[in-house]
Amino acid sequence: MRTQLLVLTIVISAFAGPAQAKTTADEIRDAATAFLEAFAQAQTDKGYQVAFEAGNIDPRIALAPCSEALSVEFTGDPWKSEHPSVQVACSGERPWRMFVTTTVSVSGPALVASRPFGRGERITGDMLETRSVVVNASRRGIITDAELVQGMIARRPVNAGSVLTPDLLEAPDAVTRGDHVIITARSGSFSVRTRGKALANASIGEQVLVENLGSSRTVKASVIRPGHVEVPM
Incomplete structure (x- = not known):
């Protein structure tokens, strides 16, 4: 009788073991941490320093076992937030996914x-300096290349030590009201040039009304560089 009970217990355990296997909170957190470590190393290779921590996961959580390695990806942009979530997912026979908070x-x-x-001051090289900052603390982005901003105009007052973001600056007017400009009418490789007068201020890439001095007609043109505008033929 005891032998029969022992055999029955072994058989039950053999079937119950796999059914009770679960993906634990520790395994999920380990996968998220390994993903963050890889992200940090990739940014270190580019000259950045990354500190990170995966958020707490309820230790009572138990998801279906995964027959494949867990996949992890950001669901928020780590360059625009210090708290991007990551998704940990299983794509095995019993797929599931969950979100883990992080600090990056x-x-x-x-x-x-x-x-x-x-406001309105033109940016020059002596107005700029490079410092180490927490890049993803600003959702508006940062600027690293001084050549890209020299000559641009401040949209509003900026305090000393403030991180420069793209929304703080704008391109200077390439044409101003009353300027004489060259109007190029273009169709494919064929073009015709004439002289005109700008009727408003505009920067490169913007559209502006110009008066054709030859015909006295007013046309809408795109500013392509200082003193030059273009219209489709």
């Missing part, structure tokens, strides 16, 4: 104002 701090070089400057 990406530090690296960025342009900051070396002194205060006012």
Whole structure:
């Protein structure tokens, strides 16, 4: 009788073992942490420093076992948030997915104002300096190349030490009201040029009304460079 009970117990255990196997909270957190470590290393190779931590996961959680390696990906942009979530997922026979909160701090070089400057002031090299900042603390982005901003105009006052973001700057007017400009009418490789007068201010890429000085007609043209506009033929 005891032998029969022992055999029955072994048989039950053999079937119950796989059924009770679960993906634990520790396994999910380990997968998220390994993913963050790989992200951090990739950014270190590019000159950034990354500090990170996966959020807490309820230790009571138990999901179906996964026959494949768990996949992990960001569901938020780690360059625009210090708390991007990651999705941990199983695509095995019993697929599932869950979201894990994280804390990610990406530090690296960025342009900051070396002194205060006012609205409408043209940016020059001596107004800029590079410092290490928490890049993803600003959802508006950062600027790292000083050549890209020199000559641009401040949209509003900027304090010394402020991180420069694209929304703080705008391109200067390439044409101003009353300027004489060259109008190019283009169709494929064929073009005709004439002289005109700008009727408003506009920067490169913007459209502006210009008066054709030859015909006195007013046309809408795109500013392609200072003093030059273009219209389709």
